[in-house]
Amino acid sequence: EAQVTQNPRYLITVTGKKLTVTCSQNMNHEYMSWYRQDPGLGLRQIYYSMNVEVTDKGDVPEGYKVSRKEKRNFPLILESPSPNQTSLYFCASSLGHAGGAFYGYTFGSGTRLTVV
Amino acid sequence: AQRVTQPEKLLSVFKGAPVELKCNYSYSGSPELFWYVQYSRQRLQLLLRHISRESIKGFTADLNKGETSFHLKKPFAQEEDSAMYYCALQEGGATNKLIFGTGTLLAVQP
Numbered sequence: 001e002a003q004v005t006q007n008p009r010y011l012i013t014v015t016g017k018k019l020t021v022t023c024s025q026n027m028n029h030e031y032m033s034w035y036r037q038d039p040g041l042g043l044r045q046i047y048y049s050m051n052v053e054v055t056d057k058g059d060v061p062e063g064y065k066v067s068r069k070e071k072r073n074f075p076l077i078l079e080s081p082s083p084n085q086t087s088l089y090f091c092a093s094s095l096g097h098a099g100g101a102f103y104g105y106t107f108g109s110g111t112r113l114t115v116v
Numbered sequence: 117a118q119r120v121t122q123p124e125k126l127l128s129v130f131k132g133a134p135v136e137l138k139c140n141y142s143y144s145g146s147p148e149l150f151w152y153v154q155y156s157r158q159r160l161q162l163l164l165r166h167i168s169r170e171s172i173k174g175f176t177a178d179l180n181k182g183e184t185s186f187h188l189k190k191p192f193a194q195e196e197d198s199a200m201y202y203c204a205l206q207e208g209g210a211t212n213k214l215i216f217g218t219g220t221l222l223a224v225q226p
Binding site: 031033035039040042043044045049050056089094096097101102104105106107108109110 | 160168
């Protein structure tokens, strides 16, 4: 089944303790992205990647890191989590463009992170 | 700056009533617009793309460049349509960045 898989689904951690949220896709997509979803703010892009070893900042990158060493994986790293990073995180991947039109993103199930 | 506006946080209708979820955008180029749906405790799913001009689950959306709108419509709401709906605009260039609106919660009452 074509899908984007995130782990863990739920995570509670303490301020300052480094954590990684994994994301993997099996669709051979070149584009991957991380979003956070907060009430009243919708989804905001954290980082995106257009291919292996190519990553760039989205709208809210502060406090986050990413890496894209392989096409299928795009982990999100919080080096020193803080309570304002408590949120619902979504990983997404996309085939990109075809025939001049963008395919849109396929989203993972989400990771609910609580930082205390 | 590119922006997507969904003016209603909540839209409550009765089963069988028509539904219109509003979406306005600001974008200087030719936009690519999408509607995503998120059912309770589930992932976001692509509902439809304006370029496809398709109808999914009875929903349609027409791009109106003059009014910079991409409203989502359904003639007869069903209870299973209750969900969060997000309008999104794809920013041009190589980034493939999707800019989301803040979402509208559709509640269909029996």
